Amino acid sequence: MLYRVIDRDDLPSLVAAFMERYEVIAPVKRGAGYVFSPVGSFDEICIDYPSTIASPKKYLLPPTETLFEFDAVENAVTDYTEEVRPRVLFGVHACDINGLMNLGSVFADPRYPDPYFQAHRGATLIVGVGCMPSEHCFCNLMDSEEARPGYDLFLTAIGERYLVSIGSVVGANILEGACDVREATDGDRIAFRAATRARQEAFNPAIPDIQEIPMLMDAFHEDAFWGELGERCLSCNACASVCPTCYCFDIRDTLDPGGVSGRRERVWDACTSPQFAMVAGGHNFRPxxxxxxxxxxxxxxxxxxxxxxxxLCVGCGRCAAACKVDISPIEVLRFFERKGADDAC
Incomplete structure (x- = not known):
């Protein structure tokens, strides 16, 4: 991996260089939270945000996406081609980069490649940025606290400078053209290690580090704990709406007002929805x-x-923040911790 150093004051020039050829999507302040949204200048960007309400997933996997259009009178089906805009996702945290990588494992599987996802991903550059964890973050426990592949540039703040990890030729060329780029010195590397250590020490120690999670999921599959969660669950799908790795979808036909033409659409779905596992004949595999x-x-x-x-979970903690009844993977980890303590007794 190639590393370079730029000054914090170089960031506006870097964003401006991206804007010459790309739509820039970045974290911005919205009310009490932060969201990924198109920006028109660097001044709109909150580079040191804690987390966004939802991930940037929607720019690669839109909540609603037209697959084709149809006309019942003409008995015709027309392929729908959406204009895919070249984009830069700027300021993406490592957990979200790993989340997008997980989506790619599904939608870019060479056996069943999804042309819609691939078109969006192929037109998108990703610029990551280092962060400090919030109270719900546990990406360190899911091996997602670092982004290895999956980005074009990744910025880690080291004082008034950024250590930049370069992941693509396109990213390198734009960086070189926009910023005063320097080789990393020993002092820069020492500062990077200090920043990494400070981040590791900032994770919430109340979230337990549980080993052998898959084995425990199988061992306690029938535990009453799941009934307790089920009694609390509102089936509101808030967890899936904010999750960076939920990829389930439904297919629906939407008719125009005349009732003879329309479109087939792919829309987000969630396994917490009561109708998700219902099949023809009315049987529900998970009622x-x-x-x-x-x-x-x-x-x-x-x-x-x-x-x-x-x-699949990258430990971003969004579901823990979104759920009104405190259901999240964190609760599952705490359940396994309690079981371990019970066994020790």
């Missing part, structure tokens, strides 16, 4: 909230791991 909550946690912490060799 209770208990089964749905357990399935969601199992997939996040175990099921994806078996296929892709990493956890």
């Amino acid at each position: 209770t909230a208990t089964e749905r909550v357990r399935h969601r946690m199992y997939h996040k912490l175990n099921g994806f791991l078996a296929t892709h060799d990493r956890s």
Whole structure:
């Protein structure tokens, strides 16, 4: 990996260089929180934000996406081609970069490549930025606190400078053209190690580090704990709405007012929805909230791991902040910690 150093004052020039050819999506302040949104200048960007309400996933996997259009009178189907705008996702945290990598494992699988996701991903540059964890962050426990592949540039603040990790030729060329780029010195590397250590020490120690999570998910599959979560769950899907790695979708046909033409759309769906596992004939494979909550946690912490060799959950903590009844992977980790303490007794 190639590393360079730029001054903090170089960031406006870097963003301006991106804006010459790309739409720039970056974290901005919205009310009491932060969201990823198109920006028109560097002054709108909050580079040191704690976390956004939702991830930048929607720019690669839109909540609603037209697949094709149809006309019942003409008995015609027309491929729908959306204009894919070249974009830069600027200021993305490591957990979200890992989340986008997880989505790529699904939608860019060479056996079943998804052309819609691939079109968005191919037109998107990613500029990551280092962060300090908030109270709900546990990416360090999900091996997502660092972004290794998956970005074009990654910025880590070291005082009034940034150590820049370069991940692509395109990113390197724009960086070189926009900023006063320097080789990293020993002092820069020492400052980087200090920043990394400070970040590691800032994670919430009340979130337990549990080993062998997949084994524990299987061992306690029938525990009454899941019933307790199910009784609390509102089936509101807030967790899936903010999650950077939920990728389930439904297909629906939307008719125009005349009723003879329309479009087929892909829309976000969630396994916590009561209708998610319902099939033709009215049978529901997961009719209770208990089964749905357990399935969601199992997939996040175990099921994806078996296929892709990493956890689907990246520990961003958004679901913990969004859930009104305190259901999240953090509660599952605390449950396993309690079970360990019970066994020790």
